[in-house]
Amino acid sequence: MVAGKNLSCICGASVDASSLIIKRTEGGGYRIVCPSPKCPLHELGSAKVIRSSQPKFEVKLSRMFKDWNVLLVGRESCDRLVRDLLKQISLKLRKFY
Numbered sequence: 487m488v489a490g491k492n493l494s495c496i497c498g499a500s501v502d503a504s505s506l507i508i509k510r511t512e513g514g515g516y517r518i519v520c521p522s523p524k525c526p527l528h529e530l531g532s533a534k535v536i537r538s539s540q541p542k543f544e545v546k547l548s549r550m551f552k553d554w555n556v557l558l559v560g561r562e563s564c565d566r567l568v569r570d571l572l573k574q575i576s577l578k579l580r581k582f583y
């Protein structure tokens with residue numbers, strides 16, 4: 487098992503802001519998708535734009551993804567890594583506007 491500083495998906499793929507796939511949905515939100523095409527979970531989270539004039543993003547990661555990473559790296563590291571990842575996803579989304 488991977489121990490330490492990375493978040494990973496239940497399929498084993500290492501997950502960070504550069505590997506995640508962000509897809510725009512028809513409703514104007516975003517889907518955050520695992521980098522592995524064979525992933526059984528596929529969708530790891532979602533994001534929506536709160537204000538479009540000066541965009542802010544509400545990014546959520548799935549419960550299962552977070553719980554899984556708590557098991558792998560411990561709650562403290564997981565919380566920190568998730569916070570960091572959410573921040574980076576927001577920065578990435580900002581470039582679309």
Ligand SMILES: [Zn+2]
Binds near residue numbers: 496520521
């Ligand atoms: Zn996966």
